[in-house]
Amino acid sequence: MKNVISKSGNTKTALFEAACLLFARGGTPSLADIATKAGVGRATLHRHFSTREHFLGEMAIWALKSLEQAGANASLKAKSFDHAFWLIIEALIPLGDRYHFLLRESQTLSQPKIKKSIAKNDAEMRKLIAHLQELGVFNAEFSPGWINAVVDGLIYSAWEQIQAGDLAPNGAGGLVRRTLLGGFGLNQQ
Amino acid sequence: MKNVISKSGNTKTALFEAACLLFARGGTPSLADIATKAGVGRATLHRHFSTREHFLGEMAIWALKSLEQAGANASLKAKSFDHAFWLIIEALIPLGDRYHFLLRESQTLSQPKIKKSIAKNDAEMRKLIAHLQELGVFNAEFSPGWINAVVDGLIYSAWEQIQAGDLAPNGAGGLVRRTLLGGFGLNQQ
DNA sequence: CTTAAATGAGACATAAGTGTCTCATGAAAA
DNA sequence: TTTTCATGAGACACTTATGTCTCATTTAAG
Incomplete structure (x- = not known):
């Protein structure tokens, strides 16, 4: 066999x-x-794959599973919710292209199961963000939805810059973290 | 006539x-x-439009001109470089879809003139960001390229959330500004 | 009111992409 | 070594999208 x-x-x-x-x-x-x-x-x-639709459907499932796996693996090593969050980000950056495909392109698929899974993961991410807001890691002034959207964008931007050779892969996680926590201002709050 | x-x-x-x-x-x-x-x-x-390529080319020119116009109008009202930057952001958010089209989709066009114009505007934006870093508005620790990429992402995310009804249009500019300057942390620097 | 311009609808031809199939080749397993 | 499986190449049919054209209708200008 x-x-x-x-x-x-x-x-x-x-x-x-x-x-x-x-x-x-x-x-x-x-x-x-x-x-x-x-x-x-x-x-x-x-x-x-019998059709283009079939290929894209299987691809979306593959992307979903590998991203879920990366997130789960990261969470296993975490010592706290805070730690888990940053490990997940770090794990997702190298997979920025398939993350982007899943969030953007596969939405055009008529695949309720995949959309449901994406929505579920999205809700879990927002829940984690809300929890981090309670813990004082994130400012509760911002909505979890907005923070989540920004996180998604940063993951993809970091991936793109690595791809373009403008960003060192090993420094990407830290860059995203500093961007998310401190923004680009100089303590003008 | x-x-x-x-x-x-x-x-x-x-x-x-x-x-x-x-x-x-x-x-x-x-x-x-x-x-x-x-x-x-x-x-x-x-x-x-004689061909699809022709249509997309004209569309990219239209998008470019309207974005440039919006940016120029915003700059006219500015009292400082800092002020100009935020007015430009505020002007671009409602045009997030055409901004996104210009940066993403029109790259697939074989139109060197448009690519050149996009690259020129991009360079100008990064120059403004670098200047704001010199003025102490933005943290010089981050590269202008990274800040620029994050700004692009925020403009589109804000547009998307307005479109989805999750964000009030009038508050979008301020939200993007607070996100960019302060991030989501609670003064943990 | 008349004329001109813009547009809609739909038919038709062409081009591009998709899906199917067959034959041959290469790789892997027995 | 032989057999089985996976794959490549390319031809062919089908589907979809694009591009062209004509006739009729609507809108706007004179």
């Missing part, structure tokens, strides 16, 4: 990762573009 | 605004979708 971590699994992952990069550039890449970027034949893509 | 601010001008503007909204939803809308959203016939769109 064949090892389930097969080349098939590698092929799918290569396709999903290629698609993420192409979507991050803007526009809507064709299946042919995605296959080429992944280094596989278009026929191979069609062997694994 | 007909008034140049004609229905033709109104038709084009309706198409550009409709396209902005559709692009903001994610995905790549068809010309038929855009025409329908704008409330005009597809043949009419094709009378004004």
